[in-house]
Amino acid sequence: MAETAATVPSVFGLRIRSRAGRRLLRHRGALIGGALIAFFVVLAVGAPLFATHEPMATDWMAVRKAPSWAHLMGTDEIGRDVFSRLVWGARTSLLAGVVSVAFALALGVPLGVLAGYAGGWVDTVISRCNEAVLSCPFLILAIAFAAFLGPSLTNAMIAIGLSAAPIFVRLARGQTLVVKAEEYVDGARAVGLAHTRIVLRYILPNIFPPLLVQSTLTIATAIIAEASLSFLGLGQQPPDPSWGSMLSIAKNFLVQAPWMSVWPGVAIFLVVFGFNLLGDGLRDALDPRGD
């Protein structure tokens, strides 16, 4: 039994991590994904350099004009340059995606693992409260938040993170139940390992894959959700650009100005694709059984 425990390596050991790093660098998908994300991060950071126009500058002579040399991706509903808004919007949207998912993970995973590992009344309390939050319509949560915290991008991220957290609680709990039933955990318990050590060494690394998948997927949802929050007055306020709000405005001009929706849609897709590829790579790299 002790032998089993010893053969399950730790992701927290430095030696493994460097090996994982090397594996990650060899992973084709991870490289492509990383490059995509790096591209958008550079775009966001260097927005003032890349934008060809002021993102808020309106040109009333050029409302909903198709892409041209003057406006690479065309202009929007009040004559602003879509390319420049896309570049500046990368800041809001990347931040909204990453921060809210991080918030959801930080809140959801510990609770889920606790519920799954401890079981009994702890599990009951956490699971029932989790169900209560999940049952509450997102809209009510969001408007209540908007009223309480005041409108800001940070608060929008908190609201999105909060509403995404229950999924992570559920996932973490479900996976913990599976891992807890594995023989090596029984073994670790039998040899009297402390609970915190068991959780850190055996549970966390093994519940990691589905959480990673869900995180990379939730980024897409979060980027789009940011738009509905700004609509409610909670997120980024107009005229500041974000991909989600560009996309939701563009739906009113789907026929007249398709370029308004295509580009932000493509941007969201590429970012989400990048994160998913990187996520796959990370999982492979961190897999103790991989070679």
Add this chain to the structure above:
Amino acid sequence: MTRKLSLAVAAGMMLIGSAASAETLRIGLADDPDVLDPDQSRTFVGRIVYTALCDKLVDIDPDLNFVPQLATAWEWSDGGKTLTMKLRDGVTFHDGEKFDAAAVKANIERSKTLPESRRKSEVKSIDTVDVVDPLTVRFNLKAPDATLLATLSDRAGMMVSPKAAAEAGAGLGAKLVCSGPFKFVERVQQDRIVLEKFPAHWNAANIHFDQVIYRTIPDSTVRLANLQAGDLDMLERLSPPDIATVKADSKLQVVDVVGLGYQGITINNNNGERSKTPLGQDPRVRKALELSIDRAALNQVVFDGAHLPGNQFVSPQSQFYNQAIPVPARDVAKAKALLKEAGAEGFSFEMQFPNNPDMTRAAQVIQAMAAEAGFDVKLRATEFATMLKEQSAGNYQATEVGWSGRVDPDGNIHAFATCKGGINDTKYCNPEVDKLLDAARQTNDVAERKKLYASAIEILDRERPIIYLYHPKWIWALSSKLQGYKPYPDAMIRLEGMKKAS
């Protein structure tokens, strides 16, 4: 296989055949109506449905003159304190009850006394109603009320069956019984309201549909797609950017008319702490804001030029419009000078706006225009219920908001600009304005009213608690097959005389 197919074809033919004899009109609405009881309801789309369901005492014509509906003639006496109406003979409600003077009396009393009634303030001026004879009714007023006919041409003038109302009480909305050309069949919330022709209606010969279905489709793109796909025959509130699409489609047509309402910027100038800003306190700053806005460009950019720029609570097409004060041109230099004079250069304020796509676009354009004159406008999208509360509580600096409009000009200004006005969220208060608007309410002499409103408009234009920007047009898209649709400024869809060409 072939036999099956031909059977199917035959069945299809039969369907088409029966469709021709049972004509259905399908209308796309932008919102879901609320409770279907004229005394309780409050939505605009609800009134569209009533137009088919319920007859009113009087109606308007497209030029806003009052014309007979259930009342065939009327007469003012006693210095405008008594209104006597002759009623149409032989009218029955959908439940077979007879319509007469006693029914009118019962209806007005219901509007006045039903606890749930939202018409109370509209019929306040009516003291008592007398049944003179079965077809003559007399309204005794507390004071002359020039707006009464307009009131009776809207929900307060809609006649419900007194018997049904007495039985159902406040629950009448579940199955409304009126006397209009169509009667209620069924309703699925947020989806549809189905009405069928009432053959005993006095004007049934002019009704060419057996069934009307109102469908709720909030998204304007989707509403249009339904019309294009043939799932609707007509829709209300076509989005202005779609006008060109519809005009280019030979199977569709566009009909429009300037409405009775307005859109503008309401400025908090006397309602609590947040009115204590240069914008709220100094008329020069408000004037500068107005001068910084190019109404024609705003209309062009945001609405493809569909609406009508304006600067008063009635549109330039109204007979009450003060011609001496035309829509001002943009003047950025003068706006800057005024701001400087007021010592408010670079002044920053927050403007809230209802979170719909049109208003969002307009708010951003206003922001950009005002910036050129030196205003720093912070925008805040606000959900409507919150906006109402903030506004009435004085927790706002400026709001981009409008008013749906009323047939009588009084309905566009009295409650907004008098010191005790029920929806005066600016708490603007000028006894002179109160006097003029009260006087205009109490005379039926149009020339006199014009003079009074002109004077009031002069003062309001100087002090600007509300900057009026444009008057929205009502825009409908219809199948080309639909004939005889007449647009009215009140945007109600009147079905008399409409028909489908085959």
Add this chain to the structure above:
Amino acid sequence: MLAYFLRRLVGIVPTVVLVSMFVFALQQMLPGDPALALAGEERDPESIAYIREKYHLNEPIWVQYGYWMGGVLKGDLGISLRTNIPVTELLVQKLPVTIQLALMAIAIALLIGIPMGVLSALKRGTPLDWLANVTALSGLSIPNFWLGVLLILLVSVKLGWLPASGYESPFDDPVQNLKTMIMPAFVLGTAIAATMMRHTRSAMLEVLRSDYVRTARAKGVRERFVILRHAFRNALIPVVTIGTLQLGELLAGAVLTEQVFTIPGFGKQIVDAVFNRDYAVVQGVVLCSSLAFILLNLVADMAYFFLNPRIRA
């Protein structure tokens, strides 16, 4: 197992009460005043006062909750402040629509997502895997309203194959019902299929590398049997978790998709109710969908047990 199930079934009651209290409290925190929102454009002070009184809006929140709970115990969920229609009638009208749409969407998601996930895990790194991933992730990045409008413009307006709207109950007109439900179910289903596919793929990869699958292979068990019997069953666990969550979300109403296809389900209802501060409707719909959601969670926990009996939930 049976005892556990019964215990959980009893446990639903306190959870639902908790949910209703939570939603009730949240509603009170919403800005805006329901009486003001419902009084109409003129905001007649008398009407406002009457609405406040009639719906006990002046009372403290626990008293209001008491009134509501008292009604629920008698089977009365109150009436919609906006339309005067009883909330129970509304639920009866809309619940079947919502359930049908949710089930169709989840069926589409499972039919597309799981085979795609299994296949792309088995053919990992091949062009097929890449294609499956790109398709799935584009499905996720395209917002539902966008795809919905696009589909209507293409299928209904351009091609004229399916009606753009016009929902009919399956009992009145099953053909029309399917015609109007297939597009919205597809739009919802593809978005969820993406999530399902990614989870299935990841879980399959995980399980295929695990010791017991290796052992089974080493023992010479046939490949197909390994995949179905061992790998797939265990890979289903995260899929079950996500599936129930998604189904629960669908049961609360798919707001934008319903709106685009004008399907009279819960989604639009609850959004309008929130915006109009129509508290009774919000409470009623949430009560109903949370009950469904909690039951689903119970089923999911049972499924864990079934898929991997070593788990003692």
